[in-house]
Amino acid sequence: MGVTCVCQVPVAEGKSVQQTVDMLHRKLEQLGAVKQGNFCVDCETYHPVGNTSGQPPKFLYVMHNSETPLSCLALFEGGPCLTADGNFDVLMVKLKSHFQNSKGHKVESRGARYQYCDFLVKVGTVTVSSSARGISVEVEYCPCVVPGDCWNLMKEFMQSFLGPSVPELPSVFAAKPEGLYAPVDCSDTMTQYLELFSKLRKQQVVSGSSVR
Amino acid sequence: MSGGPAVRVSIESSCEKQVQEVSLDGMETYVPPLSMSQNLAKLAQRIDFGQGSDSEEEGAEGEPREQEWGKQEPEEDEATVKFQPSLWPWDSVRNNLRSALTEMCVLYDVLSVVKEKKYMALDPVSQDTTAGKTPPVFQLISKRKSLATAAQVLLKGAEKLSKSVAENQENRRQRDFNSELLRLRSQWKLRKVGDKILGDLSYRSAGSLFPHHGTFEVIKNTDIDLDKKIPEDYCPLNVQIPSDLEGSAYIKVSIQKQAPDIGDLGTVNLFRRQPKAKAGTQAWHVKLEAAQNVLLCKEIFAQLSREAVQIKSQIPHIVVKNQIISQPFPGLQLSISLCHSTAGDKKNQRTSPEKPKPDDHLYVLEHNLHQLMREFHKQTLSSVVMPHPASAPFGHKRLRLAGPMAYDKAEIAALQQGEGLLEKIIKQAKHIFLRSRTARTIDSLASRIEDPQIQAHWSNINDVYESSVKVLITSQGYEQICKSIQLQLNIGVEQIRVVHRDGRVITLSHQEQELQDFLLSQMSQHQVHAVQQLAKVMGWHVLSFSNHVGLGSVESIGNASAITVASPNGEYAISVRNGPESGCKVLVQFPRNQCKDLPKSDVIQDNKWNHLRGPYKEVHWSKMEGRNFVYKMELLMAALTPCP
Numbered sequence: 031m032g033v034t035c036v037c038q039v040p041v042a043e044g045k046s047v048q049q050t051v052d053m054l055h056r057k058l059e060q061l062g063a064v065k066q067g068n069f070c071v072d073c074e075t076y077h078p079v080g081n082t083s084g085q086p087p088k089f090l091y092v093m094h095n096s097e098t099p100l101s102c103l104a105l106f107e108g109g110p111c112l113t114a115d116g117n118f119d120v121l122m123v124k125l126k127s128h129f130q131n132s133k134g135h136k137v138e139s140r141g142a143r144y145q146y147c148d149f150l151v152k153v154g155t156v157t158v159s160s161s162a163r164g165i166s167v168e169v170e171y172c173p174c175v176v177p178g179d180c181w182n183l184m185k186e187f188m189q190s191f192l193g194p195s196v197p198e199l200p201s202v203f204a205a206k207p208e209g210l211y212a213p214v215d216c217s218d219t220m221t222q223y224l225e226l227f228s229k230l231r232k233q234q235v236v237s238g239s240s241v242r
Numbered sequence: 243m244s245g246g247p248a249v250r251v252s253i254e255s256s257c258e259k260q261v262q263e264v265s266l267d268g269m270e271t272y273v274p275p276l277s278m279s280q281n282l283a284k285l286a287q288r289i290d291f292g293q294g295s296d297s298e299e300e301g302a303e304g305e306p307r308e309q310e311w312g313k314q315e316p317e318e319d320e321a322t323v324k325f326q327p328s329l330w331p332w333d334s335v336r337n338n339l340r341s342a343l344t345e346m347c348v349l350y351d352v353l354s355v356v357k358e359k360k361y362m363a364l365d366p367v368s369q370d371t372t373a374g375k376t377p378p379v380f381q382l383i384s385k386r387k388s389l390a391t392a393a394q395v396l397l398k399g400a401e402k403l404s405k406s407v408a409e410n411q412e413n414r415r416q417r418d419f420n421s422e423l424l425r426l427r428s429q430w431k432l433r434k435v436g437d438k439i440l441g442d443l444s445y446r447s448a449g450s451l452f453p454h455h456g457t458f459e460v461i462k463n464t465d466i467d468l469d470k471k472i473p474e475d476y477c478p479l480n481v482q483i484p485s486d487l488e489g490s491a492y493i494k495v496s497i498q499k500q501a502p503d504i505g506d507l508g509t510v511n512l513f514r515r516q517p518k519a520k521a522g523t524q525a526w527h528v529k530l531e532a533a534q535n536v537l538l539c540k541e542i543f544a545q546l547s548r549e550a551v552q553i554k555s556q557i558p559h560i561v562v563k564n565q566i567i568s569q570p571f572p573g574l575q576l577s578i579s580l581c582h583s584t585a586g587d588k589k590n591q592r593t594s595p596e597k598p599k600p601d602d603h604l605y606v607l608e609h610n611l612h613q614l615m616r617e618f619h620k621q622t623l624s625s626v627v628m629p630h631p632a633s634a635p636f637g638h639k640r641l642r643l644a645g646p647m648a649y650d651k652a653e654i655a656a657l658q659q660g661e662g663l664l665e666k667i668i669k670q671a672k673h674i675f676l677r678s679r680t681a682r683t684i685d686s687l688a689s690r691i692e693d694p695q696i697q698a699h700w701s702n703i704n705d706v707y708e709s710s711v712k713v714l715i716t717s718q719g720y721e722q723i724c725k726s727i728q729l730q731l732n733i734g735v736e737q738i739r740v741v742h743r744d745g746r747v748i749t750l751s752h753q754e755q756e757l758q759d760f761l762l763s764q765m766s767q768h769q770v771h772a773v774q775q776l777a778k779v780m781g782w783h784v785l786s787f788s789n790h791v792g793l794g795s796v797e798s799i800g801n802a803s804a805i806t807v808a809s810p811n812g813e814y815a816i817s818v819r820n821g822p823e824s825g826c827k828v829l830v831q832f833p834r835n836q837c838k839d840l841p842k843s844d845v846i847q848d849n850k851w852n853h854l855r856g857p858y859k860e861v862h863w864s865k866m867e868g869r870n871f872v873y874k875m876e877l878l879m880a881a882l883t884p885c886p
Binding site: 097101114217 | 644647651
């Protein structure tokens, strides 16, 4: 597992989400990337029950990634991150009295997985409670684990199919001191997905009101 | 026995003798003990003989008594002795004597009274006559009764004796059974169910997942006559094994060239001799081991057939009755069959002895199958190794960690990748076949072609999937100078990789022809290399050398190679072309001045042009003297080199 960058791609003017995704697929295929099945990242939100103190509730996010099919990640926003196996979902059911599943807050990103030499590109449609909200693009450069060493290369690669909407160095890496990126688990990737999802969830209200 | 310091306690006998005096230096002088007679005299002095014998009062006696009463002699007159009773040891004697005296006195008085006949008269006492006489009937009855009692006692004794003898016998048998059972218990798993003793011969505790229960029953062998002599091989313990595990079984693995008729399938019935029982092993042990072997063979076969059905291969594996047929290479079939013979079958076989077939059984593969099965057992056993987190799923530890360690797809796939028994054994069979065929190819080439020679050095240490052989191509008598061709053949599962001495790698497929062609082309190249080496030794100059000549007739195998060498003074040149198929062609170029039949050219009139090379002439190579190519070449070179 190498350095991963997750970013949001704005929907092109006058096009639907699906059309924009198709366009991205076409661009990638023109580059020479090979499609390798699908991927799926999902996120469920739990809110704590019985919050006695006056603090704002701290949500718990349980995420799954098809890239690590046997694992399950639990994250607090900006807080600790836990990697566990699939039984964690069962455990959350048992913890009903402490954490309640917020129905309708399920965010998912599904799409195709492309391989282009050393790069893995995943173009996904982000859906919040089964309505498409945006497009996520995950780019992974497999051979390297130090973000600083390969960021420029990744940026250049992303420019080739994303055009001008290339993101900056993800804050996960920027916050870390110089050194090795932790490749053991996919927590950095999932943190980026979580950021993206929260952004899209908040956006939903704005865009929903403006569109309709 | 306390651990304290030892305190010495001295014990000495109490002083029995009287101390006469203690001298100033502490020496004690004792009074010498009295002799018997002195003692008697001393005691006698104390007796008051004046005391009356008839006076009964003892109160008057106030004399102090002595300690040594035991020494008192009993011959003293009882009447004269008057002592205080109860403490005197001779008291009872004295009392008896006294009462006897009283009786005597009374008798004397009675007799004297009777004598007077005034007061008393003696009459005979009348006797009861009826008491003494008993009727004969009673006598008979009592006699019979006593005899019966005596007989009863005797009978009871006899019964007891015979019972104890029988018990002894039974005990011995029982003891033997128990000791045998103990021995059985030390080697096999046993448990008691109801009044039966059941044993377990399955490999379940070793990690087997085969559903066969594999239970045997321990029986006490009682069908033997105690009176007769016990046969030598008698064993009080017998085991009853399930009927489907009886007999002997083995798995036959063989590779055959052509496919037999489909009608022949599934009827493999070859038997081996029963292994002789080792001395000192019990009959039950042999029986159980055989049954366990049958069980393992069945498990292996069941596993193989399950895999054969599940695995999708290009040519599907065929499972018919007790045989699995797979096709590792085209035109070749691997058959794995379970041969199970029971006692009944053996008789049948004996009556119709078949013509002994050549034994194509691959023992190595059979052994490997057993080994693989046990490895598989071990794997299942180690996957449930404790301690194990209560929440985690059962399985391999690394797989269990895959979740928390967030392994990605590739890593998980690498963990789960496990080959089945059948795939492994097919791979091994392929390798074994490829190896033996390679050996055969090399050997047949070596025996067919004498010049150059092929040597094969097989390495002893092999993997189940890979072995290697080193092939040297040399010419007889010139081994030291012609060492150019050294090939390392790495024989794998499907292909042979040839590593040249210079590091080139050529991959050959499993086809026999490929290897043969390759070796032939190498041999042909060897000859040209040999000429090159020889030229160096002989001082000739190499003018040109080519392993793959692009001119001349096209060879069906590989390419022809060629070399041209010039003699040390440059007058002659030898050109050799050697092809794997066309054979060798040797041409000698003569100097121009030696050729008479050359047409005189107008241009090259000058004498210096005589040194130009002339035409080539072919050498009739087969007519050359010499035992092999290099030797012939040496002779030719020597002939063309002018004497100094």
